[in-house]
Amino acid sequence: MRGHEPRSSSSCAxxxxxxxxxxxxxxxxxxxxxxxxxxxxxxxKVFGASNVSxxxxxxxxxxxEETVNSLAYEAExxxxxxxxxxxxxxxxxxxxxxxLQHDLALARARLARYAATSSVVxxxxxxxxxxxGDFPAACGGFIDSFSQNISSExxxxxxxxxxxxxPYI
Amino acid sequence: xxxxxxxxCRYLRRRCAEDxxxxxxxxxxxxxxxxxxxxxxxxxxxxxxLQQLPTHLRAKAADSLYFEAQxxxxxxxxxxxxxxxxxxxxxxxxxxxxxxxxxxxxxxxxxxQHTQAQPFEAESDVNNLLxxxxxxxxxxxxxxxxxxxxxx
Numbered sequence: 400m401r402g403h404e405p406r407s408s409s410s411c412a413x414x415x416x417x418x419x420x421x422x423x424x425x426x427x428x429x430x431x432x433x434x435x436x437x438x439x440x441x442x443x444k445v446f447g448a449s450n451v452s453x454x455x456x457x458x459x460x461x462x463x464e465e466t467v468n469s470l471a472y473e474a475e476x477x478x479x480x481x482x483x484x485x486x487x488x489x490x491x492x493x494x495x496x497x498x499l500q501h502d503l504a505l506a507r508a509r510l511a512r513y514a515a516t517s518s519v520v521x522x523x524x525x526x527x528x529x530x531x532g533d534f535p536a537a538c539g540g541f542i543d544s545f546s547q548n549i550s551s552e553x554x555x556x557x558x559x560x561x562x563x564x565x566p567y568i
Numbered sequence: 569x570x571x572x573x574x575x576x577c578r579y580l581r582r583r584c585a586e587d588x589x590x591x592x593x594x595x596x597x598x599x600x601x602x603x604x605x606x607x608x609x610x611x612x613x614x615x616x617x618l619q620q621l622p623t624h625l626r627a628k629a630a631d632s633l634y635f636e637a638q639x640x641x642x643x644x645x646x647x648x649x650x651x652x653x654x655x656x657x658x659x660x661x662x663x664x665x666x667x668x669x670x671x672x673x674x675x676x677x678x679x680x681q682h683t684q685a686q687p688f689e690a691e692s693d694v695n696n697l698l699x700x701x702x703x704x705x706x707x708x709x710x711x712x713x714x715x716x717x718x719x720x
Contacts, residue, residue, distance in 0.1 A: 444613065445609065445613060445617075446608065446609055446610070446613065447609070447610035447612070447613055449610070450607065450608060450609065450610055453607075454608075454640070454644055457644050458644050458645055462645045465645050465646065466644065466645045466646075469645065469646045469647055469649040469650075470647070472649055473636065473640075473647060473648065473649055477617075477636075481617055481620065481621060481629060482621060482625045482628050482629045482632065483628065483629075483632050484632050484633070484636055485632075485636060485647075485648045485649065485651075485652065486632040486635055486636065486648070487632075488652055489648065489651050489652060489655065492652065492655035492656065492659060493655065495659055496655060496658055496659055496662065499659060499662040499663060499666060500662065502666055503662055503665055503666050503669065506666055506669040506670055506673065507669055509673055510669055510672055510673050510676070513673055513676035513677060513680065514676060516676075516680060517676050517679055517680055517683070
C-alpha cells in the first residue's frame with residue numbers, strides 16, 4: 400500500500416490541483432495562492448500547467464504577475480465563450496470603435512459647418528484615428544474578417560464580456 | 569510517412585484516424601498553425617474543447633484559438649488581452665473627443681441662435697428709446713405749465 404503523502408498546508412493552488420509537492424522555488428506559488436484554486440483550475444483547463452510554466456519561465460520575473468493575470472482573464476473568457484473566447488470581446492470593441500469613429504466624423508463635419516457659418520476657426524487638427532493603432536500587422540486582416548463574420552453573433556452575447564473584471568484596470 | 573496525416577498528428581507523431589477531431593482544422597499544409605496552438609493551449613486541451621462543441625462551431629473555435637495563440641506567441645505577457653486594452657483606450661479617447669466636439673457644436677449653435685435673435689432686439693430698443701424721448705418732452709411741457717401756476 401502506498402504511503403499517504405502528507406499534504407502541505409503551504410502548497411500553492413497549482414501543486415494542490417496537480418497533487419504534487421510544492422517546492423520552495425515553485426514557479427506557480429507566487430501567483431496562485433493556496434486559496435486561489437479556481438483561478439488555477441481555469442488556467443490549467445485552457446492552457447495546461449506545463450504550457451503556463453513555460454510561458455512564465457520565458458518572461459522576466461517582474462512581468463510574471465501581469466502574465467498570470469492576462470492568462471487568467473483569457474481563460475475565464477474562453478470558458479464562458481468556448482467558441483470565440485477573447486476574440487468575441489475584441490470584435491465587440493472593434494464594432495464599437497467603428498461606430499464611434501462614424502459618430503465623430505459626423506460631429507466634426509457638423510462642427511465645421513457651424514464654424515464656417517459663424518466664421519469661427521475651429522481648433523480641430525483633423526487627426527484621424529485609425530482603428531487599432533499598434534495592432535499587430537500579422538493579425539489585422541484576420542480580425543477584420545473575423546469581425547465581419549461574428550459581430551452580429553457576439554452582439555447578442557455582449558453581456559458575457561465584463562471588461563471591468565480585468566484585474567489590472 | 570503517411571501523407572494523409574493532419575498537421576496535428578504529424579507533429580504528435582501518431583496515426584491520424586479517419587475521425588481525427590483535429591484533422592479538419594489543422595490541415596497538413598499548415599503545420600505552423602498547429603504548432604502555435606499546441607505551444608499555448610496544448611493538443612489535449614484543444615481536443616477537449618472542440619469535442620464539447622457542436623460540429624458546425626468547431627472551425628470558428630479553432631480559428632479563434634489559433635488567433636489567441638498567435639497573439640500570445642507575439643506578446644507572452646499580455647497576449648490578445650493587450651488588444652483589448654488598446655481598444656478600450658482608443659474607445660475612451662474617441663468618446664472624449666466626441667463629447668468635446670459635441671460641446672463645441674452646442675456653443676456655436678447657441679451663438680448662432682443669439683445672432684439670429686439680435687436684429688429684432690435692436691428694433692425694439694429703438695422703439696423704446698423713441699417712446700422715452702416723447703415721454704420726456706411731455707413731462708417738460710407739463711412741469712412748465714405747473715410752474716406757471718396753471719395747477720393750483
